[in-house]
Amino acid sequence: MDFTVDDTITELTGLVRDMGEQLVTDDSLRELDARFGPGTEAGGGDRETARFHSRFWDELVRAGVPAALAPERLGGAGLGVVGEALVLRELGRVLAPVPLSASIRAAHLLDALGGCDPDLADGVASGRLIAAVADGDAPEVDWAPIAYAYLRTMPDKLLMPGEFTVERTVPVDFSCAGIVTPEVFHTEPLHRDPAEFDALRRRVHLAAHQWGVVEAALERTAAYATTRHQFGRPIGSFQAVAARLADGLIDVDAVRLSTLRAAYELDACSSEPAGRKLFAIEITPAARSAVASAHFWACDAGHRLAHSAVHIHGGVGLDRSEPAHRYFLAAKANEFRLGGATRQLLDLGAVLATEGDPWEYSA
Template identity: 30%
Template structure:
């Protein structure tokens, strides 16, 4: 049991925090509000690449730093703290990690160096309308045609689908699930814009008899579901890490604000009703932090972590919700004023809460596993 950060972990955190605190300014964030521009700060992305952070968990062979999932999650936590407008989770976690873990040498050589240096953007299509289990696609199907595959169906809430070089995507085969790296420019792909609450560019992606070459298959039907489960657990843990950054920052902004804001001649933080609500946030954020770090740590060592990831996601949902609204409440009208930065944290807390399953769904899944005897306390 070691809850401390190694030297390299501390350096990753400090480096990310330094770049993000300098670059993610309120003006920059405001330039993407209400879809004024694609919410992607490409200058920042380039700087993060130059600092090595986009390849933090990538093998050195492909231009990465060669660290693990823990370092990547700590980077994502910092992105949450600053709500930086960059596609880190879809590209680095949901797509690049499984390519590195399950891809062919050719696929790794083709995609990973570009991800690390910032020139390639990947994303993943994890959701279908009415189907929120990425390892179990229903509305997207595949047929075999010689050496190639033909895909038809629909995916929803796909981030950066229009600007990505490849979309990682799962489709149902007769038996099993295949995972492909889809070219969004391929014939038969139609992409429609969705206006999503965080202003992140998201799209509905429709596939009409789209031809995918064997070289772009990441997992054959026998392994596809397992690959999707693997990347879903890591994406879930990354969302939790992002939520940790979002919640921690909201809470700290609230502590500062209430220490400055005066009513009845004193700082409102001196009222117990205010202090105690902030203290509840502190306890919540600490519980979230520890559960996130446990899940991340287990995933980093490729240990069984299904229970721990589910539990972390319940905390991410509950804590994100509670801290977001406590922060808004304690800020009074200031929190909802779009000239003050807190309101954007409210958007991302909600996104992180619901993406890949809110608390009720996670609890229901965990409850089923408890009933099956799979989640006793050790």
């Protein structure tokens, strides 16, 4: 399998990395924590007090990043789930609190309807209008407190409330989320495939974000291990610490490869690569299994790396004045959103028992 990407994706991810490193600094995240972070959970009732990096989001929109990842019929560049995953990895590296995944998912769902409000679809696709997409039947919805549009998929319909209220919640990473109570629903017919594909896309997005989180956490931890001295030596020179960092590198690679494989398999499901239409997609066992594998590694490796980062940093790893604790919280939040690793092993075991190796005949 060839994971080589084209120049457009390479340039886009490079742009997002440069912007993220310049704008999403430790100082800017510390300011967001002061608005809606530890000790301020009762606040955050609107966009101005939410844990949302509005400046970075505005720059992403101005640079056309959400628009590039939108469906081609809404002006996107046709970069596929692989392109989405590589960009979301960059957001994970800097812990950028912006609703790019929700924007991408909402744009593709609205595109699948075909006849929805063009102004709404264009606004969501470009990122000018922030959308929130419910994850199945889960009551908590990421980005709902600052969303203009709210979507919930069901097997045969898409629910779009014209009016809704949100009760702010406090996820483990203090991200922007809330419980949505719809007041007026607009129901649109939706083929089953878009709903299932959206669920798989969400899991790949979370795995890609986790890839960036643990990759950056490992880099920061390794750098700390070269500067922190005990007994006159850097702690990174001790065998136990060096071995744990080496294990972390293997874990990051596992998340990287499984996530890219899952994204590749989802893209390969499309019968029309040049003009991807969700309702024309036949989701293969290989794609479902690849997503489950990425899901497993994002949870399992993410758990180990989050704890390794804290342990190697020592007490500093949990100090709110230092950045390490944010990576721990982000990795745990992604693990919780995905639902844990054990369930995925059971699901993969069931696939192997009933269908054999789903990748035997895949590309």
